[in-house]
Each structure stands twice: as C-alpha cells, then as structure tokens.
Amino acid sequence: MQFKxxxxxxxxxxxxxxxxxxxxxxxxxxVNNGDMIRMQGYTDQFTADTGIKVEWVTLEENVLRQxxxxxxxxKGGQFDIMTIGMYETPIWxxxxxxxxxxxxxxxxxxxxILPAMRGGLSHDGTLYAAPFYGESSMVMYRTDLMKKAGLxxxxxxxxxxxxxxxxxxxxxxxxxxxxxxxxxxxxxxxGAFITVxxxxxxxxxxxxxxxxxxxxxxxxxxxxxxVDLMKQAGPPGYSTNGFNENLSLFQxxxxxxxxxxxxxxxxxxxxxxxxxxxKVGFALAPDTGLGKRxxxxxxxxxxxxxxxxxxxxxxTFIEWATSKEYIELVAAKEGWANVPPGAxxxxxxxxxxxxxxxxxxxxxxxxxxxxxxxxxKPVPYVGIQFVAIPEFAGIAxxxxxxxxxxxxxxQSVEDALAKAQALTNDAMEAAGYR
Amino acid sequence: MATQHARSAARLMMAPAVVLLLGWxxxxxxxxxxxxxxxxxxxxxxxxxxxxxWVGFANYARFLGSSSFWPSVQATLIIVGGVLIVxxxxxxxxxxxxxxxxxxxxxxxxxxxxxxxVMPTVSALVWKNMFMDPVNGILAHLWRFFGAQPVSxxxxxxxxxxxxxxxxxWLPFATLxxxxxxxxxxxxxxxxxxxxxxxPLERFWHIVLPHLSRAITxxxxxxxxxxxxIFAEIFVTxxxxxxxxxxxxxxxxxxxxxxxxxxxxxxxxxxxxxxNIVAFFLMxxxxxxxxx
Numbered sequence: 260m261q262f263k264x265x266x267x268x269x270x271x272x273x274x275x276x277x278x279x280x281x282x283x284x285x286x287x288x289x290v291n292n293g294d295m296i297r298m299q300g301y302t303d304q305f306t307a308d309t310g311i312k313v314e315w316v317t318l319e320e321n322v323l324r325q326x327x328x329x330x331x332x333x334k335g336g337q338f339d340i341m342t343i344g345m346y347e348t349p350i351w352x353x354x355x356x357x358x359x360x361x362x363x364x365x366x367x368x369x370x371x372i373l374p375a376m377r378g379g380l381s382h383d384g385t386l387y388a389a390p391f392y393g394e395s396s397m398v399m400y401r402t403d404l405m406k407k408a409g410l411x412x413x414x415x416x417x418x419x420x421x422x423x424x425x426x427x428x429x430x431x432x433x434x435x436x437x438x439x440x441x442x443x444x445x446x447x448x449x450g451a452f453i454t455v456x457x458x459x460x461x462x463x464x465x466x467x468x469x470x471x472x473x474x475x476x477x478x479x480x481x482x483x484x485x486v487d488l489m490k491q492a493g494p495p496g497y498s499t500n501g502f503n504e505n506l507s508l509f510q511x512x513x514x515x516x517x518x519x520x521x522x523x524x525x526x527x528x529x530x531x532x533x534x535x536x537x538k539v540g541f542a543l544a545p546d547t548g549l550g551k552r553x554x555x556x557x558x559x560x561x562x563x564x565x566x567x568x569x570x571x572x573x574x575t576f577i578e579w580a581t582s583k584e585y586i587e588l589v590a591a592k593e594g595w596a597n598v599p600p601g602a603x604x605x606x607x608x609x610x611x612x613x614x615x616x617x618x619x620x621x622x623x624x625x626x627x628x629x630x631x632x633x634x635x636k637p638v639p640y641v642g643i644q645f646v647a648i649p650e651f652a653g654i655a656x657x658x659x660x661x662x663x664x665x666x667x668x669x670q671s672v673e674d675a676l677a678k679a680q681a682l683t684n685d686a687m688e689a690a691g692y693r
Numbered sequence: 694m695a696t697q698h699a700r701s702a703a704r705l706m707m708a709p710a711v712v713l714l715l716g717w718x719x720x721x722x723x724x725x726x727x728x729x730x731x732x733x734x735x736x737x738x739x740x741x742x743x744x745x746x747w748v749g750f751a752n753y754a755r756f757l758g759s760s761s762f763w764p765s766v767q768a769t770l771i772i773v774g775g776v777l778i779v780x781x782x783x784x785x786x787x788x789x790x791x792x793x794x795x796x797x798x799x800x801x802x803x804x805x806x807x808x809x810x811v812m813p814t815v816s817a818l819v820w821k822n823m824f825m826d827p828v829n830g831i832l833a834h835l836w837r838f839f840g841a842q843p844v845s846x847x848x849x850x851x852x853x854x855x856x857x858x859x860x861x862x863w864l865p866f867a868t869l870x871x872x873x874x875x876x877x878x879x880x881x882x883x884x885x886x887x888x889x890x891x892x893p894l895e896r897f898w899h900i901v902l903p904h905l906s907r908a909i910t911x912x913x914x915x916x917x918x919x920x921x922x923i924f925a926e927i928f929v930t931x932x933x934x935x936x937x938x939x940x941x942x943x944x945x946x947x948x949x950x951x952x953x954x955x956x957x958x959x960x961x962x963x964x965x966x967x968x969n970i971v972a973f974f975l976m977x978x979x980x981x982x983x984x985x
Binding site for chain 2 (some may be wrong): 330350
C-alpha cells in the first residue's frame with residue numbers, strides 16, 4: 260500500500276516536472292530601472308496572449324553588464340534575451356554574437372524607431388537590438404528655488420549660468436545643494452558624465468591616431484570646472500553618487516539642479532515618489548559656446564544572443580515589449596507620463612504625449628546628440644559618453660576611479676589627469692591601437 | 694595495528710576522494726597558469742575553440758609594470774593587517790567580557806556572533822546606505838546632532854571604512870575562538886595568582902594572554918586566508934576607487950571590466966605568490982606558538 264502511494268506520488272511529481280517544459284519559457288536578463296520593473300508587471304498579460312512564460316533576472320546596471328558580457332563571450336547560453344546598451348550592441352553585432360533583427364513584422368513598424376536610436380543600435384546598417392527606451396541627458400531644476408534665487412533658466416543654458424545658479428541656490432544650512440552631479444567611479448556612472456562635460460569644453464578622449472588626450476588643456480579646464488563647482492554647490496560625498504543616489508537626493512528636495520538622464524524626468528515628477536513633483540523644470544544640457552552640448556545618448560535595448568534555442572519566442576517577446584501597443588497599454592493603465600520614452604517617433608507625434616511636461620525637452624535633447632560626431636575636434640571613434648571599442652569599459656572605469664579620487668580630494672586634478680593619460684596610453688598600446 | 698593489506702585497502706578507498714580534491718584544485722590552477730601565458734581577449738573574438746596565441750611572460754610583465762600594481766598590493770596588506778589588528782584586540786576584550794557571568798549571557802553571546810551570519814554584500818550595503826551615507830546615514834545624523842560636518846566615510850576615509858566593515862564581520866569569529874580558549878583556562882591558576890597579589894592587568898598579561906596565544910595564531914591564520922580575497926565589501930561600497938583597489942579587485946577589473954583574461958590570470962598567479970609569501974612570514978612569526 261505504502262509502496263503504491265509512493266509510486267503514485269513519484270508519477271505525479273514526474274508529470275508536474277514535465278509540464279513547464281512543454282510551455283515555452285524564455286529567460287531575460289534586465290536592468291533594475293523603473294521602466295523595466297514596470298514591464299515585468301505586465302508580463303502576465305504577455306504570457307496570457309502568447310503562452311510563452313517569462314523568467315526575469317533583474318540586476319543592477321554594472322552587474323548586468325558583467326553577467327551578460329561573460330555569458331556572451333563564453334557562450335554560456337543562460338539568457339534568451341539580454342538587455343544591453345548602445346555601447347555593447349555594435350561591438351557584439353560585429354562579432355556575430357547577436358541575432359540580427361531584420362525580419363520584424365510589418366505591424367511592428369521598425370521605421371518608427373527614432374533614427375538616432377536605430378543608428379546607435381545597428382552595425383553596418385543591420386539592427387541588432389530593439390530599443391525599449393532611449394534617453395539623453397538634460398537639466399532638471401527646481402522652479403521654486405530658481406525663482407527664489409532671482410534667476411530664470413534659459414532653455415539652452417551655459418555652464419557659466421549653471422555655476423552662477425548653483426551657487427545662488429545653495430543653502431547648506433537647510434540642506435539644499437545647488438547642483439547634484441554624478442561623481443561615482445565606473446564608466447557608465449561618473450565616467451559618462453565627466454566625458455560629456457569634457458565634450459562641451461572641447462575635449463576628446465583620443466586624437467585621430469588614438470593618442471590619449473588627458474594632457475590637453477581642455478580636459479584640465481573641464482575637470483577643474485567640475486571639481487570647483489561641486490565644492491561650492493554640490494552635496495557632501497558626491498564622489499560616491501551615481502544616478503540612483505542623485506535621484507533620491509533630488510526627490511527629497513535636496514538639489515536645486517540635477518543634470519542627468521532624461522528618463523529621470525518621469526521619476527522626479529511622479530508625486531508618489533517625489534516630494535518636489537510639481538516644482539520641476541527642464542532645460543537642455545549646458546554648453547560653453549563651442550558648439551557641443553554636454554548631453555549623451557543612450558538606449559536600453561533588447562537583443563537575442565546567437566545560439567539561443569528559443570529564437571522565435573524571444574523575437575515575439577521583443578516585438579511585444581518594444582511595440583506601440585505596449586506603450587498604449589502602459590499609457591492606459593498608468594498615464595502617458597509613465598510610458599517608456601525615447602524610442603519611437605510616433606510617441607512624440609502623439610498629442611496626448613505632447614502634453615507631458617518633459618516630452619519636448621527629451622526629444623530635443625535626443626536630437627541634439629550625434630554619436631558619429633561627438634566632439635569639437637575630430638575623433639576616430641563613435642559614441643558620445645563612451646568610445647565604441649571593446650577596451651573602453653576597462654580603461655574608462657580605471658580613469659573614472661582616478662577622477663573620483665580627485666573629487667574626494669585624495670589627489671589633485673593634475674595628478675588624476677596624468678595618471679589617466681598614462682594608463683589609457685598603456686592600455687591602448689596593449690590593445691594594438693598605437 | 695593495521696596489516697599491510699588493510700593499509701593498502703584503506704589507501705584504495707581514500708583514492709577517489711583524494712583524486713577528486715586534487716582535480717578540484719589542479720584543473721583551475723592549470724587553466725589559470727595556461728591562460729596567463731596566452732593572449733585571451735574574448736571581446737576581440739579570442740576563444741578556446743579557436744586556439745589562443747602563446748605570448749610567454751608578456752602578461753606577467755604588463756601586470757607587474759602597470760601603475761596600479763604596487764598600490765594594490767599595498768592596499769591589500771593594509772586592509773588585511775588592519776582587520777587582523779582590530780579583530781584580535783577587540784576579540785580578546787569581548788571574549789574576556791563574555792566569559793564573565795552576567796544576566797542574559799546566552800542572548801548576548803548569540804547577538805555578538807550574529808554579524809558572522811550576515812552575507813558580506815548585505816552587510817556592506819547596510820553599512821554604506823544606513824550608516825555611512827553622508828546625507829541620510831545614522832552617523833551623518835549623529836554628527837549633525839553635535840553640530841559637526843558629516844564625514845563622507847567611503848571617500849574621505851575609504852580604507853578605514855572598509856577595515857571597519859570587514860572587522861565588524863569577522864569580529865564574531867575571533868571572539869568565538871578566543872572565548873572557547875578562555876573557557877578552557879584553569880580558574881584555579883588565576884585564583885592562585887590573585888592570592889599571590891597579582892593585579893588584574895598582570896594576571897591578563899602573564900596568564901590569560903600566553904594561554905590565548907595558540908588561539909590567536911589560529912584566528913590570524915584562518916582570517917588571513919579569507920581576508921586576502923575580500924571582494925564584496927569593496928565592490929559594493931567604493932567600487933575600487935579611493936585607494937581601496939586590492940589585488941583581488943584589480944584582477945577582477947582586468948578580467949571583467951577590461952575583458953583581458955590572460956592579464957587577469959597572470960595577476961591571479963601573482964596573488965597566489967603574494968598569499969604564499971604572507972603565509973610564510975605569518976607561519977614563521979607565529980609558528981613557535983603552534984609548536985608549544
């Protein structure tokens with residue numbers, strides 16, 4: 260009797276174990292940003308429509324990069340879809356590691372993707388990743404504090420104005436810092452910010468022969484300006500602040516201005532999370548009159564690693580998640596301000612979306628960024644806040660660590676630049692560029 | 694006494710375990726050694742299937758010649774040394790304290806041991822966000838309460854902060870080992886010394902501390918082995934900036950950020966050498982304690 264029971268239980272177990280294998284399950288690696296988390300909430304709807312189950316692996320930005328890079332280079336095959344950015348896509352596409360997305364359905368309307376995004380996510384004209392959302396960077400500022408300081412924010416400010424306003428808004432006694440900017444080490448964090456700032460000061464990472472340019476006066480000017488500005492008007496400990504740290508500072512009302520990703524606009528204007536939701540204005544990222552503004556271009560996009568056994572299911576998911584219908588779904592449930600921005604032309608043509616306070620500034624910022632021509636002087640590379648070569652992530656992480664040490668006052672700006680110059684040239688030599 | 698036959702049977706039966714353990718150690722070690730002599734850049738399309746180019750000692754020369762190498766060795770030694778000093782000194786004091794009979798001893802002992810069960814990543818995050826954050830951290834509030842300017846711990850006192858976080862985690866381990874050692878101390882000896890007029894400090898110095906020397910040796914050795922490879926605390930808090938890039942972290946950056954497996958493997962071999970040097974000196978310094 261007991262044996263029979265056991266047998267029955269075993270059979271039931273076996274049956275139970277085989278059922279999920281019949282229904283398709285795809286595994287998706289993604290980043291822990293607000294829009295991605297929101298998408299996970301709608302996964303049930305996707306499963307109900309298509310019968311494809313979705314398993315999420317949600318990671319912090321740096322960890323995600325490491326995990327997916329390791330997986331793709333070792334052909335680990337852990338993921339059917341990876342969330343990657345504009346830096347990885349062209350490099351991986353060129354290596355043949357991604358499934359080309361050149362056969363998407365007609366309803367998907369691939370021509371609707373913003374040209375800047377499509378260009379950045381393609382290699383040799385072939386799209387390798389579909390943008391879930393796109394972003395540039397812009398100035399977000401507190402309208403009430405600006406008024407109190409007796410100033411008016413122009414739509415296209417200069418760095419000089421930002422400095423003046425930041426100092427005027429700073430009130431350390433009541434915990435208000437004029438400006439919150441990224442200083443955290445890491446190429447995608449503080450490294451990205453200082454690179455675009457340097458771009459607007461006329462600096463560049465490399466000259467036409469791939470020589471590092473940190474010994475040039477433009478870099479010194481940019482870095483000194485930044486350190487000086489943060490000393491006078493930045494929050495304490497800014498050398499460890501990245502996107503999330505600054506977001507929470509701004510939402511708590513502790514920043515007068517914040518220059519960061521356009522996607523943050525929907526978070527700081529959301530009354531549920533932000534104590535200053537109704538007092539936020541927007542402006543283009545600042546410049547110094549040299550012709551380049553300090554705004555970047557980035558997209559978080561979904562790509563399929565070559566060799567996955569679930570290619571068809573993965574494509575179905577990508578078409579769903581980056582479609583116009585998904586945007587409408589989010590708009591219907593949570594309002595237009597909360598849809599993933601920056602990916603599709605049609606979104607910005609939509610009169611409903613145009614009513615959103617930050618819609619126009621986001622589009623203008625994206626359009627002001629040109630990855631193929633990012634700097635004042637000519638460069639041999641593509642990319643604004645990054646250089647699209649495989650060695651860049653390693654180099655820029657070390658460079659930004661040197662910079663962060665300078666922000667923290669552990670070394671002078673000159674020392675940091677000298678070290679950056681040496682280690683960059685060293686790494687470029689090792690990689691065979693020089 | 695075992696016969697010749699029984700002994701060979703025993704060897705035979707132990708063989709699978711020995712072979713498994715050897716393989717467990719030798720396979721990764723051999724691969725690391727092999728990679729360290731090759732050019733292995735996965736993002737440039739190098740892979741094992743296609744075969745790797747042999748480059749001799751180029752990776753070793755490059756790793757040693759890089760401007761970040763010596764600072765990283767220095768950072769490693771400072772952090773390991775700092776944690777060892779803090780945990781051993783505080784561990785002895787705590788062990789003596791916990792050895793005294795007092796009300797609620799059981800619960801207090803449990804609480805003292807608790808940090809050891811917290812995952813390194815979690816404890817580092819808690820320290821970073823809830824204690825050391827210069828705006829919202831408890832310490833910042835404390836500083837402001839007394840009218841002082843909050844300290845940005847992780848950038849201004851980065852190495853000390855890491856030592857603090859890691860020490861907090863390893864203190865229970867030291868306390869636990871030292872406490873059991875103290876409990877094994879014959880109380881009659883102490884009473885006799887007291888009757889002979891030895892002051893508490895003298896009793897500690899001449900009886901308790903020599904008795905503990907063996908336990909201290911074990912604490913130092915075991916902790917050194919684990920501390921040489923601390924990673925999570927640095928990864929979560931400073932990301933290797935502000936002079937906290939240890940050798941382990943530098944290797945991680947070479948392999949994962951720069952995607953240069955050959956160079957990272959060469960660094961791994963250096964780390965093995967460094968660990969052996971440290972272990973050698975430690976053994977010499979404390980070895981006499983173990984012999985007794």
